[in-house]
Amino acid sequence: MSVLSFRLTRRTASVAALALVGLTSAGCTQLRSHQGYVVDVDLVNSVQPGVDNRQSVLQTLGKPTLAGQFDQGDWYYLARDSRNLAFRNPRPNAQITLQISFDQQGTVTAIRRGGLDQVASISPDGKTTPTLGRQRGFFQDLFGNIGSVGAPGTGGGGGANTGTGRTRP
Numbered sequence: 001m002s003v004l005s006f007r008l009t010r011r012t013a014s015v016a017a018l019a020l021v022g023l024t025s026a027g028c029t030q031l032r033s034h035q036g037y038v039v040d041v042d043l044v045n046s047v048q049p050g051v052d053n054r055q056s057v058l059q060t061l062g063k064p065t066l067a068g069q070f071d072q073g074d075w076y077y078l079a080r081d082s083r084n085l086a087f088r089n090p091r092p093n094a095q096i097t098l099q100i101s102f103d104q105q106g107t108v109t110a111i112r113r114g115g116l117d118q119v120a121s122i123s124p125d126g127k128t129t130p131t132l133g134r135q136r137g138f139f140q141d142l143f144g145n146i147g148s149v150g151a152p153g154t155g156g157g158g159g160a161n162t163g164t165g166r167t168r169p
Helices: 003-026 041-046 054-061 138-143
Strands: 030-036 075-085 091-102 108-114
Touching: 041 054
Parallel strands: none
Antiparallel strands: 030 075, 075 091, 091 108
């Protein structure tokens, strides 16, 4: 093997290693995402209780993210910024919840702001929901109904007709 071919293979290996390091480090880049309403602070601050109504809020802030179904039907504007690394689940970094309440005539009565403190953190327990009561295993689920189908008193057809054309008394 000549010195020239050894240098080429060494250079090729170092370029390949550098490319591999670049690709793996790109997988660890922090991803940012925004979901929901795009908040313009000046527009939000321009909405005043007792002055604005549903129509003026709609023209100023746009359609709400969701509207309450009960009482006066409060409007909610929600925005969330999240970050995550590669394949991990996103975690909220910032959240804004804007609740606008109206009276019977449709006039703004209150504006409440919430933040990241309203984010509920839950941790599911595997693939099952824990319940109180009887724990059933695989075989109980598989063979548990044997003998109960068609048994008298279970509503399963329990022998009113024996197939001979006669009915039981």
